[in-house]
Amino acid sequence: MVEKLENILLQVSKSPIIDEGKLEQATQLIIKSVIEGLDISRVGVWLYDDESACITSQYLLDANKGEQSSATICATDFPNYFNALKQERTIIANRASEHPATSELKAYLEQFGIVAMLDVPLRHKGKMIGVMCCESTQPERQWTGDEVAFVGILADIYGRAVSAAERVRYEQLLIKHNEDLEQRVAERTKSLEDALSNFKQAQDRLVETEKMAALGKLVAGVAHEVNTPLGIAVTATTHCEHRLKKLKQSFDEGKISRNTLTQYIHDTLDAYALMNSNLERAASLIQNFKKTAVDQSSFELVECSLGDYISSLVISLRPMVKKKKVTIQTHCEEELTIKTYRGALAQVITNLISNCAEHAFKTPDENHQIDIFVEKENADAVVRITDNGAGIEPDIQHKIFEPFYTTARDDGGSGLGLSIVYNLVQRKLNGTIDVQSQLNKGTTFTVRLPNIID
Ligand SMILES: Nc1ncnc2c1ncn2[C@@H]1O[C@H](COP(=O)(O)OP(=O)(O)OP(=O)(O)O)[C@@H](O)[C@H]1O
Ligand SMILES: [Mg+2]
Structure with missing residues (x-):
């Protein structure tokens, strides 16, 4: 391959733009390199639509007029050209108006004064995704083997740039997904933390209620227990009062006998002993309970x-x-x-x-x-x-x-x-x-x- 073309290829291949994922810049670099290498004025990258029924120019550069607006051509209008593209081989048309693949593009060729065409397939992951069209307006143009190989290599480099763009897009998607995921994890964590804190509060409240219930049970038990000795003491007091009233009546009537008095003293002492022991029992129960109840809190x-x-x-x-x-x-x-x-x-x-x-x-x-x-x-x-x-x-x-x-x-x-x-x-x-x-x-x-x- 001639040195000029080799040098251009080396420059493009080494350029960081190709693998940076910015497809538009990479396309511009490739197209300008083709224009420079082949010394022509028009080069375009045309990509298939989903059904491979039409191709649309993604980037079409005229060295004299600058970037051209996008255009589309379809198989229904140019069946021979599309059939030739289907072969997935390079179309080398030194006389485009006479070449079986390109002759039907007559109006287009005339409009731009195109004499020779070199169409090289663009591939990505092995699949043909479009074509790079190199168009010459020079009256006599014979595409050389070196030139065909040169454009072929640049077409492959375009495939590399598409892969890089795809990789960067996936990376960005992944980063976005990760961010979304982190955000979702943070939201979930927050709602779980809230739920946990609510649960803990509810549990604390229940524990508090339960403590009070235990204390309540204790109080009820002790109250019942204290009631018994107090009841006995009250009965004994009433009994003593009744006996005393009767004694007073006998005394008022002057009918009190030694025997009655002895009996009264005896009964009253018994009643007092009963009162005493029961009141002491109640007092000790209350004292113990007080200790426990105070301790509980x-x-x-x-x-x-x-x-x-x-x-x-x-x-x-x-x-x-x-x-x-x-x-x-x-x-x-x-x-x-x-x-x-x-x-x-x-x-x-x-x-x-x-x-x-x-x-x-x-x-x-x-x-x-x-x-x-x-x-x-x-x-x-x-x-x-x-x-x-x-x-x-x-x-x-x-x-x-x-x-x-x-x-x-x-x-x-x-x-x-x-x-x-x-x-x-x-x-x-x-x-x-x-x-x-x-x-x-x-x-x-x-x-x-x-x-x-x-
Ligand atoms: N001494 C025991 N003998 C037999 N089973 C027991 C005994 N102590 C606890 N249990 C069992 O353990 C379970 C849990 O006891 P825990 O004190 O946590 O709850 P509870 O007594 O059922 O309810 P709460 O104490 O809240 O009124 C009881 O339901 C019972 O089945
Ligand atoms: Mg229990």
């Missing part, structure tokens, strides 16, 4: 003698289990003191005992028993709460600490009790809790607590 880190504390808590809890005739016993051989949140501990034990009353023991029975063992194990204080009740089915044991899991939905259970217990033990008390249970034998909850004070 105050969360301070304090020293706590576990055995004593749990024993006094159990007194407040007895009314809660009384209906089912349950006995609660605390076993603590050596006194253990730990630094802990007493209120949280009270809530944990209250919930576990309330669960025994509700789930372990279905009907009242004298044999129902809850034992609370307080022991030291390595560096931990361990509180074991054992019942001899119904037990928990093996396949639900792993679910009972989940929020809202309950087997007592119909009886008003919310399933929050053990999830609150779990959270309090793990997060507030820094301990662990686990469960062992055997159907029809009973259940043991083991709570391990750190921070023993020696």
Whole structure:
């Protein structure tokens, strides 16, 4: 190939414009190179429509007149030319007006004074997408083999430019898709975060309600329990008043005998003893309850003698289990003191005992028993709460600490009790809790607590 053409090809092939994806600039470069290499004035890139029935000039340059407006020609008007294009071979028409493929373009040839035509197929991914038309107005033009090869190579470079443009378009689409995706992920994340925060708020509210409900149960139980000794004391007082009125009447009538007086003193002393013991019992119940109730709502880190504390808590809890005739016993051989949140501990034990009353023991029975063992194990204080009740089915044991899991939905259970217990033990008390249970034998909850004070 002549040096001039080789140099042009080298320049075009090395130009970054070809692979930058800007097809219009690449087309201009290629067309100008063809004009320069072949020393002609008109070159155009014509592309097929979807049906390959027409070709339209995408870029048509006249070296003297500049860029030409777009034109279209169709197979219906120029069947021979389109048949020749279909062969996908270069059309070399040195005399265009006489060449079988181009002679029917007569009007076009005359309009622009075209004498010779060189039409080279444009391909992309192996498929012919159009044609590069090189048109010469020189009176005698014989296209040389070098020139044909030169335009062929530039046509291939055009295919490379189309690929680059396509790649850049896909890259941009991909970037856009990624941005859309990121945006969608951000929106979804935001809505999930909102939902989670709403859920947490709702859960907090439920937990709060549940705490109040537990306290309510405790209050109801204690109120009932206090009522009994108070009732006895009131009856004893009324009895004493009645006896005193009768004594006064006998005295007023001067009919009082030594025997009546002795009997009166004896009865009154008995009544006073009864009043005293019952009022003391009521006072001690109230005192214990006050301690527990205050603890339930105050969360301070304090020293706590576990055995004593749990024993006094159990007194407040007895009314809660009384209906089912349950006995609660605390076993603590050596006194253990730990630094802990007493209120949280009270809530944990209250919930576990309330669960025994509700789930372990279905009907009242004298044999129902809850034992609370307080022991030291390595560096931990361990509180074991054992019942001899119904037990928990093996396949639900792993679910009972989940929020809202309950087997007592119909009886008003919310399933929050053990999830609150779990959270309090793990997060507030820094301990662990686990469960062992055997159907029809009973259940043991083991709570391990750190921070023993020696
Ligand atoms: N001591 C126990 N014996 C037998 N089953 C138990 C015992 N403690 C808990 N369970 C089972 O664990 C489930 C979950 O207990 P949890 O305290 O979380 O909820 P609940 O008691 O059903 O409802 P809530 O405590 O909200 O009123 C109970 O429904 C019950 O099936
Ligand atoms: Mg419960």
